Amino acid sequence: MRAAVLHAAHDVRFEERPEPKIVHPTDAIIRISATCVCGSDLWPYRGVQPVTEPSPMGHEYCGVVEEVGREVKSIKPGQFVIGSFFASDNTCPICRSGYQSSCQHAEFVGGAQAPMLRVPLADGTLVATHGVPSAEMVPSLLATSDVLGTGWFAADAANVKPGKTVAVVGDGAVGLLGVLAAKQMGAERIIAVSRHEARQKLARRFGASDVVTERGDEGIARIKDMTGGLGADCVLECVGTQESMKQAIGSARKGGYVSYVGVPHGVQLDGQSLFFAHVHLHGGPAPVRRFLPKLIELVLNGKIDPGRVFDLTLPLAQVAEGYRAMDERRAIKTLLQP
Amino acid sequence: MRAAVLHAAHDVRFEERPEPKIVHPTDAIIRISATCVCGSDLWPYRGVQPVTEPSPMGHEYCGVVEEVGREVKSIKPGQFVIGSFFASDNTCPICRSGYQSSCQHAEFVGGAQAPMLRVPLADGTLVATHGVPSAEMVPSLLATSDVLGTGWFAADAANVKPGKTVAVVGDGAVGLLGVLAAKQMGAERIIAVSRHEARQKLARRFGASDVVTERGDEGIARIKDMTGGLGADCVLECVGTQESMKQAIGSARKGGYVSYVGVPHGVQLDGQSLFFAHVHLHGGPAPVRRFLPKLIELVLNGKIDPGRVFDLTLPLAQVAEGYRAMDERRAIKTLLQP
Numbered sequence: 158m159r160a161a162v163l164h165a166a167h168d169v170r171f172e173e174r175p176e177p178k179i180v181h182p183t184d185a186i187i188r189i190s191a192t193c194v195c196g197s198d199l200w201p202y203r204g205v206q207p208v209t210e211p212s213p214m215g216h217e218y219c220g221v222v223e224e225v226g227r228e229v230k231s232i233k234p235g236q237f238v239i240g241s242f243f244a245s246d247n248t249c250p251i252c253r254s255g256y257q258s259s260c261q262h263a264e265f266v267g268g269a270q271a272p273m274l275r276v277p278l279a280d281g282t283l284v285a286t287h288g289v290p291s292a293e294m295v296p297s298l299l300a301t302s303d304v305l306g307t308g309w310f311a312a313d314a315a316n317v318k319p320g321k322t323v324a325v326v327g328d329g330a331v332g333l334l335g336v337l338a339a340k341q342m343g344a345e346r347i348i349a350v351s352r353h354e355a356r357q358k359l360a361r362r363f364g365a366s367d368v369v370t371e372r373g374d375e376g377i378a379r380i381k382d383m384t385g386g387l388g389a390d391c392v393l394e395c396v397g398t399q400e401s402m403k404q405a406i407g408s409a410r411k412g413g414y415v416s417y418v419g420v421p422h423g424v425q426l427d428g429q430s431l432f433f434a435h436v437h438l439h440g441g442p443a444p445v446r447r448f449l450p451k452l453i454e455l456v457l458n459g460k461i462d463p464g465r466v467f468d469l470t471l472p473l474a475q476v477a478e479g480y481r482a483m484d485e486r487r488a489i490k491t492l493l494q495p
Numbered sequence: 496m497r498a499a500v501l502h503a504a505h506d507v508r509f510e511e512r513p514e515p516k517i518v519h520p521t522d523a524i525i526r527i528s529a530t531c532v533c534g535s536d537l538w539p540y541r542g543v544q545p546v547t548e549p550s551p552m553g554h555e556y557c558g559v560v561e562e563v564g565r566e567v568k569s570i571k572p573g574q575f576v577i578g579s580f581f582a583s584d585n586t587c588p589i590c591r592s593g594y595q596s597s598c599q600h601a602e603f604v605g606g607a608q609a610p611m612l613r614v615p616l617a618d619g620t621l622v623a624t625h626g627v628p629s630a631e632m633v634p635s636l637l638a639t640s641d642v643l644g645t646g647w648f649a650a651d652a653a654n655v656k657p658g659k660t661v662a663v664v665g666d667g668a669v670g671l672l673g674v675l676a677a678k679q680m681g682a683e684r685i686i687a688v689s690r691h692e693a694r695q696k697l698a699r700r701f702g703a704s705d706v707v708t709e710r711g712d713e714g715i716a717r718i719k720d721m722t723g724g725l726g727a728d729c730v731l732e733c734v735g736t737q738e739s740m741k742q743a744i745g746s747a748r749k750g751g752y753v754s755y756v757g758v759p760h761g762v763q764l765d766g767q768s769l770f771f772a773h774v775h776l777h778g779g780p781a782p783v784r785r786f787l788p789k790l791i792e793l794v795l796n797g798k799i800d801p802g803r804v805f806d807l808t809l810p811l812a813q814v815a816e817g818y819r820a821m822d823e824r825r826a827i828k829t830l831l832q833p
Contacts, residue, residue: 387588432759436777437776438775
């Protein structure tokens with residue numbers, strides 16, 4: 158088969174790779190219906206994270222089960238399934254407490270920008286739909302696999318509840334779906350931080366009531382101004398840089414909640430500043446599996462349309478252009494069709 | 496009057512100071528029944544925090560109201576009162592959400608190691624008891640003013656609940672009262688980190704079920720061992736150093752809670768490590784005022800005896816020895832009688 162492999166910064170190739178096989182009896186092999194490029198794929202693509210060897214890319218996926226290992230009980234060939242980027246047994250104490258991305262047997266699922274994918278711990282990791290969904294449902298179902306699940310975790314970790322004032326720092330796909338999640342959770346006011354018109358528009362469509370274009374200290378001052386000098390109850394940090402983290406913490410009210418869901422790159426938090434900011438801080442790799450059944454249901458019932466974050470759809474063979482478009486911020490998020 | 500003034504590292508003097516007067520119409524003047532030396536007083540005493548000018552010391556207090564400003568409504572002369580180290584109006588939105596130590600009008604209350612003290616925002620800050628309590632109640636009531644309130648906040652911020660496994664890093668008075676708080680909140684297992692026999696004994700008396708003497712990575716490994724490889728549900732960091740913070744975060748299970756209540760000194764948190772630790776982190780200056788009414792009630796009903804942390808009682812005139820004894824860890828906490 159041919160699949161996406163990153164060789165060096167800015168060098169993604171669509172090249173021959175061996176087809177995946179069952180390795181462990183708990184594995185499943187799925188035929189990918191759609192996959193996509195993640196904001197986190199841009200870190201190595203941009204050379205911020207070193208590329209030490211050719212790396213099969215992609216960790217967002219949905220598709221049809223081709224084959225299962227002999228110990229797989231609930232997942233069956235022919236089912237349409239969605240899974241997360243961390244395989245999890247969904248039975249260990251950490252999974253049971255809702256932190257499947259830190260499962261005691263967690264395993265990263267890589268190489269999803271391909272026609273076929275091996276998914277470890279299939280019973281714990283994959284969620285099957287009732288029947289095979291229509292093609293127009295696929296983008297929104299694909300979104301649940303990571304980008305919506307991560308935005309949802311951001312809102313959950315920031316304690317979003319009915320009536321709260323929420324600020325979202327970052328207008329990437331995760332931030333935009335953080336807005337959607339906050340709206341679903343009943344937030345009264347949702348302030349999106351964005352200076353990009355198309356993204357502002359999508360943020361408003363997903364439920365943002367206000368848009369702030371300022372960044373850094375000016376962005377903080379603007380949000381304080383809008384909240385009677387207090388700051389937001391809940392702030393979702395959806396970028397992962399020092400600047401965005403600082404803006405997020407500074408935008409929260411005393412006693413408020415800040416979540417962070419992008420892998421931090423070069424972020425150092427000064428203990429004393431954090432202490433006097435008086436915030437709750439929670440984040441980490443989103444335990445998407447916790448939310449998957451609910452998110453799939455919301456999509457299939459037509460309550461949410463997270464697939465709108467895909468503003469570029471390409472055949473998998475054009476994966477390199479998919480990365481370029483996101484790198485240059487010409488696309489919010491690229492969907493790839495094998 | 497004569498009161499404690501820090502002139503330089505290791506140089507606390509008991510010297511003449513002007514008696515406090517009503518400055519704002521919302522002030523009260525109280526005659527101190529008992530005060531004490533705080534772990535945080537040791538930072539400047541040890542020279543870790545620079546002493547730029549002679550500083551009146553002390554911020555833990557209880558006593559009898561002498562005089563109130565003309566706008567004070569609920570607090571009356573003759574009442575026995577307890578307050579916190581941050582004066583707060585107890586009516587602003589931040590106070591109403593339980594973060595009185597970050598009140599929009601917060602003001603630090605300093606100079607309590609003295610016979611008389613001015614307390615700003617008296618109505619919001621002070622809590623009066625019914626009648627003047629007996630002398631033997633005074634140490635435990637004094638403890639509610641900061642050290643118990645801070646240990647209580649540590650347990651609350653670490654999400655301690657019935658059935659939880661709790662680890663407490665730090666065997667100072669705050670850590671020991673964090674143990675007491677966790678016990679009151681129904682923790683099933685409480686692991687105290689201490690290598691000091693008298694403190695271990697007090698920790699057990701307050702409710703610790705286990706004691707760990709190892710520090711750093713060994714301490715983390717020990718707590719992981721004791722918790723089936725998972726780590727503790729709730730970890731209270733009650734020191735404020737890089738080492739203790741690292742130990743606290745490393746001792747928590749994925750998805751667990753870490754609180755920190757000592758002003759961090761030289762603490763830097765690496766964003767990526769914190770991300771993958773997957774913990775909830777919350778701390779800051781303890782909003783003692785939130786807990787004061789409940790803590791006073793628990794003391795007066797004889798349910799808790801936090802005053803046991805005072806293992807040295809001295810006349811205020813011997814304040815210098817009180818600091819020395821704590822600095823050299825000969826005393827857990829020094830109570831001072833004006």
